[in-house]
Amino acid sequence: MALLQIAEPGQSSAPHEHRLAIGIDLGTTNSLVATVRSGLPEVIIDESGRALLPSAVWYRANHAPVVGEGALANRITDPRNVVVSVKRWMGRSLSEIDSLADLGDSGPRSPVQVSAEILKTLRERAEQALGAAPDSLGIRHQEIMGAVITVPAHFDDAQRQATKDAARLAGIPVLRLLNEPTAAAIAYGLDQQAQGRFVVYDLGGGTFDVSILQLSRGVFEVLSTGGDTALGGDDFDRTLFEHLTGLIRPAARSGATPSALSDTDTSALSDADKSALRVESRRVKELLSTLAEVHVDFTLPSGLHLVAVVTAAEFETMSAALLNRTILTTRRALRDAGMQAGDADGVVLVGGATRMRAVRRAVADLFGREPLTNLDPDQVVALGAAMQANLLVGNRAPGDDWLLLDVIPLSLGLETMGGLVERILARNTTIPAARAQEFTTFKDGQTAMAVHVVQGERELVADCRSLGRFELRGIPPMVAGAARIQVTFQVDADGLLSVSARELSSGVEASVTVKPSYGLGDEAIAQMLTDAFGHAEEDARLRSLHEQAVDAERLLLATQTAIDQDGQLLSVADQALIGQRMAELSVLREALKDVDALRAGIAALSAATEGFAAARMDQAVRQALAGRRVEDLDTSV
Amino acid sequence: MHPDRFATSSDRDLRVAVQWATATNEAVRVLRDPVKRAALLCERHGHPVDAESNTSMPSPFLIQQMAWREALDEARDSGDPAALETLRRSLDSARTNLSQRVERAIDHQQNWAEAVAAVREWMFVERFADAVEAAEFALG
Numbered sequence: 001m002a003l004l005q006i007a008e009p010g011q012s013s014a015p016h017e018h019r020l021a022i023g024i025d026l027g028t029t030n031s032l033v034a035t036v037r038s039g040l041p042e043v044i045i046d047e048s049g050r051a052l053l054p055s056a057v058w059y060r061a062n063h064a065p066v067v068g069e070g071a072l073a074n075r076i077t078d079p080r081n082v083v084v085s086v087k088r089w090m091g092r093s094l095s096e097i098d099s100l101a102d103l104g105d106s107g108p109r110s111p112v113q114v115s116a117e118i119l120k121t122l123r124e125r126a127e128q129a130l131g132a133a134p135d136s137l138g139i140r141h142q143e144i145m146g147a148v149i150t151v152p153a154h155f156d157d158a159q160r161q162a163t164k165d166a167a168r169l170a171g172i173p174v175l176r177l178l179n180e181p182t183a184a185a186i187a188y189g190l191d192q193q194a195q196g197r198f199v200v201y202d203l204g205g206g207t208f209d210v211s212i213l214q215l216s217r218g219v220f221e222v223l224s225t226g227g228d229t230a231l232g233g234d235d236f237d238r239t240l241f242e243h244l245t246g247l248i249r250p251a252a253r254s255g256a257t258p259s260a261l262s263d264t265d266t267s268a269l270s271d272a273d274k275s276a277l278r279v280e281s282r283r284v285k286e287l288l289s290t291l292a293e294v295h296v297d298f299t300l301p302s303g304l305h306l307v308a309v310v311t312a313a314e315f316e317t318m319s320a321a322l323l324n325r326t327i328l329t330t331r332r333a334l335r336d337a338g339m340q341a342g343d344a345d346g347v348v349l350v351g352g353a354t355r356m357r358a359v360r361r362a363v364a365d366l367f368g369r370e371p372l373t374n375l376d377p378d379q380v381v382a383l384g385a386a387m388q389a390n391l392l393v394g395n396r397a398p399g400d401d402w403l404l405l406d407v408i409p410l411s412l413g414l415e416t417m418g419g420l421v422e423r424i425l426a427r428n429t430t431i432p433a434a435r436a437q438e439f440t441t442f443k444d445g446q447t448a449m450a451v452h453v454v455q456g457e458r459e460l461v462a463d464c465r466s467l468g469r470f471e472l473r474g475i476p477p478m479v480a481g482a483a484r485i486q487v488t489f490q491v492d493a494d495g496l497l498s499v500s501a502r503e504l505s506s507g508v509e510a511s512v513t514v515k516p517s518y519g520l521g522d523e524a525i526a527q528m529l530t531d532a533f534g535h536a537e538e539d540a541r542l543r544s545l546h547e548q549a550v551d552a553e554r555l556l557l558a559t560q561t562a563i564d565q566d567g568q569l570l571s572v573a574d575q576a577l578i579g580q581r582m583a584e585l586s587v588l589r590e591a592l593k594d595v596d597a598l599r600a601g602i603a604a605l606s607a608a609t610e611g612f613a614a615a616r617m618d619q620a621v622r623q624a625l626a627g628r629r630v631e632d633l634d635t636s637v
Numbered sequence: 638m639h640p641d642r643f644a645t646s647s648d649r650d651l652r653v654a655v656q657w658a659t660a661t662n663e664a665v666r667v668l669r670d671p672v673k674r675a676a677l678l679c680e681r682h683g684h685p686v687d688a689e690s691n692t693s694m695p696s697p698f699l700i701q702q703m704a705w706r707e708a709l710d711e712a713r714d715s716g717d718p719a720a721l722e723t724l725r726r727s728l729d730s731a732r733t734n735l736s737q738r739v740e741r742a743i744d745h746q747q748n749w750a751e752a753v754a755a756v757r758e759w760m761f762v763e764r765f766a767d768a769v770e771a772a773e774f775a776l777g
Contacts, residue, residue, distance in 0.1 A: 145645065176644060392641060429662075430662045432662065457770075463775075490655075558646070621657070
């Protein structure tokens, strides 16, 4: 669509129907989907009334995968084929993950594929609830226009790409990837009309994030963010698991002298035992959020028996090291934001793991104030995502507007001679952002240059995450140091990076959208999409027809709105041309028959409105900037 | 003009919005950062800082730099967070001094040669602060 939708807040555009948009919290342990109905965000529940979908997938040969409770139920009997906590592996290649490469009889699955199954289930749940499911003929009368999917703020580029790929695979159009703490801040900030600096402490099942945000007049500006993508509630379960393993006694009937298995020796436990014990560990942890002690009297599948008492104080001691890691990360984020703990105007707890009493106490101690917990810590991220999705598709009520200014969590840089990192974009840079830096050749006559993109805070490439490599070839031979190679990093609003390199004297250019080395190229994804949708060609055709119809409708609506607002910018001839193309497109859309004709109609209208779009952009920028003071700009752009 | 306003628009519009927002963010970044803002002011008044080509520094400053570098190496080798903290504090006070020097030179004296000299020292200090921070990260 070539036309710019420049909608002023409070000035509602065109006759507009409610567009379906959803927010998805794709969690390590549980996932949720939410939407905004009648102006209020709400989590969509399944037919049994459950909001949380366990992020578990059960694979069997010759059967469709089972997602959620149904998968968890088989965790003990078929532990090898039930995948849990797949989020921990996002952005990693199969060779790095044993558990997924060896999935029983059903073959290996990538983390992207597993996540896509979870997303698909959420999409279907939302479609059912919102009346967007296909009817008996397989035709959708309403489409979900898009989704906002949340990711840990600390996810690196590879992990973000993987999440976006999973959504594509699940047939979900992604409006935006949103950082989880930012989503929580939206839910809280808009709920409480808050102003000031807020700290969001988000301890989920497998990831820890902390973000510091400045809220003022509808602008959510992230000042700094920090975290650990491999620290979460699961780790607290594991400390309990190890503790409990050490207390297991051989079954009484074996007649042997009861002696404890050593702490590290879990080899005597079968896979089923371990699974059962993990489930038990989590149950004990959850009970300890409200009870002072928990009595465990538990028989494992293999007959081993476990009797123990775990007190809240013991559990706190066991988990002190983990908690301390979160506090250190929080302190660093405070420092990055140029703040002391006492400066915070509010602290928000997010994530099921913040129900642990030890977590609440540690956070309260650090900030000298009780954290806010009035929104359900399991739901708050999904609710915020739904609100953002609703805003992005244009379901904006008058006066109901806000803007997010998020940051990149980790510095982005290049490898230079000697395995050192040259930092190009520093962490906590507001996105979208771009930065160009010049490099030169190292040897006389050098005609190519390898560009290795890395992410992280360390000085050595080996200590950072490698995101991708590409080569700039065709540099004219010159003496060492004479070539001027400009490398440009661009990060979009989703936090995704693309890199281009250009030799300035010759204009030779090379670029990549960083598709990191976790093993899924565009082609692989396209193939999976074909596999997923290609079973019935008719399905695919109908689908793309409907997609085009939605696009056409969107374009028509936007064009009409633009003409109503700024028609004076058009010459009579242009206006006539645009009017004619609109009429043609309307006819094609009504007919809903020929995909190619529809696509051509969209392209024709887009082409006709290009000049108009540029004129409107000029005008909007002039109006936005005229007579403004610099200090006002950062909060109003 | 933030790309979020164009989430459902075409790729082309989205790209234009990304470019505008990028430029705005960059402008804000320069204006908010006292060192970058000072450098820009000098340049606008015909006294570019030329940080890359002009690297000669007064010797007291160089001696101070060497002392800092040594302190950093020692702290790194011994893995001592307290030593890094001390170093960070002395950097902070150097920053405060430089910021006052620049303020005097630009706002009160319009002494551009002095402003440029101070800005260049300040840039060194900031770069060194990055190295300290990297060392802190490495310590965890």
